[in-house]
Structure formats: C-alpha cells, structure tokens
Amino acid sequence: MDQRPARSSGAEFYLGPVPTSSSPYLDSPSVTEAESARTSQPISRTSTSGNDARQDKASSFENAVLDSMHTSTTESVLSWHHFDSFQSLRNDYSSIFQLEQSRPSLSIKQSTVYPYVTSEDVDSILDSFEHNVNFWYPTMSRCQIERTRSLINSGVTLEDSIDVCVALLAMALGCASQVTTDMEKANSVSEQDTRRRISRRQMGDVYFNAALKRAYVAHLGVTSLSAQCLFYVGLYFAFLARPLQAWEYIGATAAKCMMLLSYPPNHETHEDKERTRRIFWSCYILESDYIAELSASPVSGISRMESSIPLPGAYNTHFAAAEEEQSSLYFLACISMRRLLNRVHQLLYAQGTGAALDTTRFPYIVAELQHQLDEWRNFLPPAFQFTIDTQPAANAASGFLRQRYLTCRSVIYRPYLMWLLSGSRGGNDDLSASTPSQEARKNCKACLDACLMHILNLRGFSQTVLVDSWICSLS
Incomplete structure (x- = not known):
C-alpha cells in the first residue's frame, strides 16, 4: 500500500497503515522527538506570545484550535433576526445550557447487584x-x-x-x-x-x-x-x-x-x-x-x-x-476532519477575528477551506469513501464520515447565506445583495444543499446514537 502522505494548504491526509516512527500529518512531530526529554523536566512546547503571534495563529490555515465564544453554534444561528417572527424563540426561550443544567441528577443505586452473565x-x-x-x-x-x-x-x-x-x-x-x-x-x-x-x-x-x-x-x-x-x-x-x-x-x-x-x-x-x-x-x-x-x-x-x-x-x-x-485509519480520518472543522470555526467564526462578516476576506477563506475539505474526501481509504447523494453508504463508518463532510461543508459556505440574508452590499462586485453574482448564488445554494443532504442522510449509525445523539440533535 502506498504510504506517502498527501498535503494541501494545511489539510492532512493519510494513505496507508498507521506510522510508528513519524507522522505524515502536518505539525505532528515524530515519535522520537516527542519522547526525547525523559527527565523530571516537562517536555517543552512551542508557544506563541504577543499580538502579532496571536494574529498569525488566528489567520493560519494550519490552526486547528477551537476557542470559546465562537459564533457558529446552533444558538447563534437561532439568534438571527430572521427568526424574530417565531415568538416562542424569543419569549419562552431557555438556553441549551439552562435546559441541561435543570435536569435531575443521575440517580446512583446504593446497593449493587451484578447481572448474571454467562x-x-x-x-x-x-x-x-x-x-x-x-x-x-x-x-x-x-x-x-x-x-x-x-x-x-x-x-x-x-x-x-x-x-x-x-x-x-x-x-x-x-x-x-x-x-x-x-x-x-x-x-x-x-x-x-x-x-x-x-x-x-x-x-x-x-x-x-x-x-x-x-x-x-x-x-x-x-x-x-x-x-x-x-x-x-x-x-x-x-x-x-x-x-x-x-x-x-x-x-x-x-x-x-x-x-x-x-x-x-x-x-x-x-x-x-x-x-x-x-x-x-x-x-x-x-x-x-x-x-x-x-x-x-x-x-x-x-x-x-x-x-x-x-x-x-x-x-x-x-x-x-x-x-x-481499518480502525486506525478511521481514527485518523476522524482526527483530520475534526482539525479541519476547528480551522473552519476559527477562521470564519472566532470572536473578534472571524471573517464570516468580512466580505473582503471570507470568499477567499471559504474557497481554501472547501479545497481542504475536498482533499480530505479524495484521500479517504477505499473502505470509507462515499458519494454525495442519498444512497446508503457502503458501511456505517463511511456513512458517519459523509455526515461529518456535509456538516463541514454547510458551515464553510454559511457566510454566503448570512451575507445574502443580511441584504447588505459587499466589498466587491460579486457580493451585492441586490444583484448577486452567479458564483455567490451558487455558494449560497451549496450551504443549503449540504444542510438538506445532511438531513436526508440521517441514519441511526451506532456511533451517532451512542456518542453523538445530543450533538447531532443540534447540528
């Protein structure tokens, strides 16, 4: 099997068995590097300090950090003024955290009787x-x-x-x-x-x-x-x-x-x-x-x-x-997708630095992030590849990854939908809400299509039900 890594603009992918001595993923040091300082001193980590370093990190396509207070949550979307006509969202609304906090505590039985199992x-x-x-x-x-x-x-x-x-x-x-x-x-x-x-x-x-x-x-x-x-x-x-x-x-x-x-x-x-x-x-x-x-x-x-x-x-x-x-390759695919999702959230929706509302910046960022998403999909191992339609996936793992892909795609293109709904004029000729270009309309449709495809492909995958039910119910 070809074990060469393929990299593109900060995305990372893998085409073979799990490495043991070095990682083909971007920003991941070799195992020997990570195990070099076997003393009571901590292993040093690269740190950034100062405004310039923080700005560079916030704008980097290689950054896989997800900070607090970003603006891409479900609650952030529901706060859009377009939902003001739904009075229950405004008058009787309880935050997701408050709903969860108000639930009764999990009861613990005082005595333990173990099940009889053969x-x-x-x-x-x-x-x-x-x-x-x-x-x-x-x-x-x-x-x-x-x-x-x-x-x-x-x-x-x-x-x-x-x-x-x-x-x-x-x-x-x-x-x-x-x-x-x-x-x-x-x-x-x-x-x-x-x-x-x-x-x-x-x-x-x-x-x-x-x-x-x-x-x-x-x-x-x-x-x-x-x-x-x-x-x-x-x-x-x-x-x-x-x-x-x-x-x-x-x-x-x-x-x-x-x-x-x-x-x-x-x-x-x-x-x-x-x-x-x-x-x-x-x-x-x-x-x-x-x-x-x-x-x-x-x-x-x-x-x-x-x-x-x-x-x-x-x-x-x-x-x-x-x-x-297969398990190791699937795990790597999930890690890689999560890193890409974090980049999407951070570059577009980070508080104070996100580009989602900046029409001079977000078109280029969206194009690059979509390129990285396409690269991630193209380099999936054959067992996990999927088609973008409503046909059943080959297996639960590929079906779950398709849902991740569609989620990521919808979040990548959401700035175009936000811009169109705002009715504002952008900083370039393509982004004029009164006369949007064909490319801008296509990208708005890409966001909505990804959301629709995600809904149509909802299945009771074991991983979704066991681990991600709550998260999936919001996304």
Whole structure:
C-alpha cells in the first residue's frame, strides 16, 4: 500500500497503515522527538506570545484550535433576526445550557447487584465493545480486553481498583453498543428486538452504576489507565445524552493526558504511551464537538497542544489485523476532519477575528477551506469513501464520515447565506445583495444543499446514537 502522505494548504491526509516512527500529518512531530526529554523536566512546547503571534495563529490555515465564544453554534444561528417572527424563540426561550443544567441528577443505586452473565454473554458484550467503541476510539489493547474478560468471568471483586473500574466500564459500553448497533439498517424494530435492547440498556446501566461508585480511584492516580477510566465514564454519559457530565469527564481526562504527555513517567511502557496518546486524540475530537455547541464552556487547552503530539502509532487493539488497520485509519480520518472543522470555526467564526462578516476576506477563506475539505474526501481509504447523494453508504463508518463532510461543508459556505440574508452590499462586485453574482448564488445554494443532504442522510449509525445523539440533535 502506498504510504506517502498527501498535503494541501494545511489539510492532512493519510494513505496507508498507521506510522510508528513519524507522522505524515502536518505539525505532528515524530515519535522520537516527542519522547526525547525523559527527565523530571516537562517536555517543552512551542508557544506563541504577543499580538502579532496571536494574529498569525488566528489567520493560519494550519490552526486547528477551537476557542470559546465562537459564533457558529446552533444558538447563534437561532439568534438571527430572521427568526424574530417565531415568538416562542424569543419569549419562552431557555438556553441549551439552562435546559441541561435543570435536569435531575443521575440517580446512583446504593446497593449493587451484578447481572448474571454467562461466559458467552461476556464474549458477546466485549465483542460488541471491540467492534464499535474500540473501533471509533481505539484506546483499549487486546491484552486489556482479555484481562477484562478474565476478571468478569471470575466474578467482580469488591476491590476498588482501576482495573476493575475499567473492566466494568468496558462492559457498560459493550452493552450500550448492543443497544445501538444495526439501528441504521432496520425500518422497524420487532418486539423481541426491542426487549433485547431494553435488557442490554438496563444491564449497561448496572455496570455503569457500579463503575461510577469506584471512579474516585481514577482521580487519585495519574496514569494512562486512570485517564482511560475517566474517558469511558465520559463516553457513557454521552450515551445517556448528558452533555454537561460528559464534557466534565472529557475535560478531566484531557488534563490527565496533558500531564502525562508533558511529564512522561520514567517506567512508562509502549502500551501506556500509546494508550495516553490515543485517549488524548479522542478527547480532542469530543471536547471540540461539545465546544462547537456550548461555546462558552471553558476549554481544557488540549487543542493548543495538539500540533505537538504525535498521531496514533502501532497499538494492538483488535484480534483481526484487517479490522485493526481499518480502525486506525478511521481514527485518523476522524482526527483530520475534526482539525479541519476547528480551522473552519476559527477562521470564519472566532470572536473578534472571524471573517464570516468580512466580505473582503471570507470568499477567499471559504474557497481554501472547501479545497481542504475536498482533499480530505479524495484521500479517504477505499473502505470509507462515499458519494454525495442519498444512497446508503457502503458501511456505517463511511456513512458517519459523509455526515461529518456535509456538516463541514454547510458551515464553510454559511457566510454566503448570512451575507445574502443580511441584504447588505459587499466589498466587491460579486457580493451585492441586490444583484448577486452567479458564483455567490451558487455558494449560497451549496450551504443549503449540504444542510438538506445532511438531513436526508440521517441514519441511526451506532456511533451517532451512542456518542453523538445530543450533538447531532443540534447540528
């Protein structure tokens, strides 16, 4: 397989197996660079200071930072004066944060009775975890999966250890995977299948309840396993559509990862290093997803550090080598798309520096960002390629990536729609609301077409339902 990287104007793409010694992605140093300072001193990171540096970073097409208070959230769109005629949006409106904050707290059962599971049940649940959660966010090694299998089959002890906590969370997420899997294929769900999914949901909640009682042990340690434990808690809260709690645990996970990457432990194994790195990138994706809608939320700082962290390397996550490679390539594609989305948000909608309202700037930025988006799509591995229509995707992974593509495209072209609706005259002949050029009208249509295509392609992909239900409901 051709392993050469392809780069274009700040976008990054990959055409082969995951690199182990160097990254073909822009701004990602080699593994050896990142592991060079094995002392008690922190690894130095490139920093910027001063107004000029901040301005350069804000206008850079290579910048993948998403700052707070950007103006591309759903609530920002709903605040447009064009929606003033919908009085309920103005008179009875509660912010998204207030709605989530007012929800009752998740109840924790005082006593824990573990579900009765056979070894076949355990195998089925962990297989579902491996093929779903560990495919999208490949952070658990095969050795860990086997340890989890052994621990659950031998009976969960009362010990409050990090290994037990991670094992319980893997079982909870495996049950959640069985609840959400194959939903995009069925037009209707049989009564028997509904009962099965409800049963697995209840079982997952029991395992999560037991793990949450032990989660304090993850806060007491600074290891890759403690970071993994917090990350899985955040994922299950995402499954429960609890964005504030999910965001809180993802932020705590990000803080641990940044500490471990800045001060590498002296006796850290390769598995520990790679686990930390993969959890870091998973947090980068998910925190950015939440900040995209809850823009006032304080950020962990993980996106400021991402350009100095190597991309995922060799890590044995699946029993089938082909699935392991596909998982790694999919993970890289998701990281690359999230970096591009962050560039879009930052260049067009950052508070104070965004170009979305500047008709002398945004046409050129939109053209470059669309070029990067096209490059991302063109260099997807064959298994994840998709067409821009309403035909079913070849698989759930390509279907999910198509939705990401359409979301990104709609946000890229939104400045044209904002300009047309404003009725203002732009700074060049093409952008006159009274007589818009054919190119300007085409770009307005591109925004609306992407939104429509995104709606028409909504499916119950397991990743969407398990992790992104809340985010998808807003976008």
